[in-house]
Amino acid sequence: MNSNLGYDTAYPEGPLPEYEIRLCESVDDFAACVDLQRTVWQFSEVDLTPVRSFVITHHSGGFTYGAFSTEDEQLLGFSYALPAFDDGNRPYIYSHMAAVLPEWQNVGLGMKLKLAQRDHARMRNITPIKWTFDPLQSRNAYLNIVKLGGVVRTYFPNYYGNRSTSALHRGLDTDRLFIEWWVQSRHVANALNGVQRQDDPVAAVEIPYDIEAMKRRNMDAARAWQLKARAGFHKCLADGLYCAGFEPGRDGGNSRYLFYPDEGIEMR
Numbered sequence: 001m002n003s004n005l006g007y008d009t010a011y012p013e014g015p016l017p018e019y020e021i022r023l024c025e026s027v028d029d030f031a032a033c034v035d036l037q038r039t040v041w042q043f044s045e046v047d048l049t050p051v052r053s054f055v056i057t058h059h060s061g062g063f064t065y066g067a068f069s070t071e072d073e074q075l076l077g078f079s080y081a082l083p084a085f086d087d088g089n090r091p092y093i094y095s096h097m098a099a100v101l102p103e104w105q106n107v108g109l110g111m112k113l114k115l116a117q118r119d120h121a122r123m124r125n126i127t128p129i130k131w132t133f134d135p136l137q138s139r140n141a142y143l144n145i146v147k148l149g150g151v152v153r154t155y156f157p158n159y160y161g162n163r164s165t166s167a168l169h170r171g172l173d174t175d176r177l178f179i180e181w182w183v184q185s186r187h188v189a190n191a192l193n194g195v196q197r198q199d200d201p202v203a204a205v206e207i208p209y210d211i212e213a214m215k216r217r218n219m220d221a222a223r224a225w226q227l228k229a230r231a232g233f234h235k236c237l238a239d240g241l242y243c244a245g246f247e248p249g250r251d252g253g254n255s256r257y258l259f260y261p262d263e264g265i266e267m268r
């Protein structure tokens with residue numbers, strides 16, 4: 001049992017139920033997304049994205065995909081995205097949330113929900129897709145950078161401030177990396193085929209393999225890791241590098257973000 005989050009993150013006994021990924025369109029679909037946020041993030045009510053926001057998003061160019069069990073229509077996971085504009089007024093898609101029920105995490109659902117977003121974006125010719133994630137979450141980094149081929153050029157210290165009620169955010173500043181997912185690029189095609197960059201990185205930033213376990217053991221150590229990762233990212237990005245690789249820690253070792261000179265190749 002993971003006592004910090006209050007739910008069991010171990011693999012379930014049985015197989016993943018059969019499911020289909022489809023667009024969420026009804027108020028019931030959106031209500032299920034609200035419930036799933038409660039389970040995954042353990043937000044208090046004030047931090048939940050409510051049904052109204054899902055409805056508005058659905059009617060204004062955004063989209064939510066859900067993974068529904070075919071047997072009983074239970075929502076197993078969802079991804080939620082908004083239409084957005086960057087500083088140069090270019091449209092892109094901002095993916096605000098992706099979540100999978102704790103008992104079905106780590107078995108590929110998150111990846112499938114991101115691929116549904118990619119297909120949606122490509123069909124409408126709006127790319128890239130961008131989203132944020134906590135730089136100390138090794139699993140998210142692995143999924144976003146290695147499995148999906150996202151790259152990082154931006155680090156936001158304390159993005160949401162210190163008001164979040166989520167168990168996942170407790171005790172630390174809400175630092176976030178901004179992932180850019182150039183879904184038409186060769187870099188992404190390679191990543192989706194399991195091919196990573198072969199050239200040597202010029203810098204690396206380490207994080208613990210399991211920050212949640214560290215938070216339970218020693219919150220001061222977790223804070224120190226956050227400051228170290230923040231400083232490391234600031235230096236690498238200020239040096240004109242970008243993050244386009246990640247190595248998950250093996251055998252109790254730390255994970256590592258890998259940096260390369262930024263040649264802007266993902267945009268092609």
Ligand SMILES: CC(C)(COP(=O)(O)OP(=O)(O)OC[C@H]1O[C@@H](n2cnc3c(N)ncnc32)[C@H](O)[C@@H]1OP(=O)(O)O)[C@@H](O)C(=O)NCCC(=O)NCCS
Pocket residue numbers: 040096097098099100101104105106107108109110111112132133138139140142143209210248249255
């Ligand atoms: C993030 C999330 C959506 C990903 O969905 P998921 O279904 O668990 O992800 P996937 O199974 O597709 O991919 C996770 C990968 O990370 C790997 N992984 C697990 N723990 C890891 C760790 N500590 N470090 C590196 N990789 C890790 C898994 O083995 C899997 O890789 P594999 O397919 O090669 O085995 C889901 O875990 C979740 O809901 N997390 C909590 C909420 C959250 O952080 N949402 C994202 C920010 S909005």
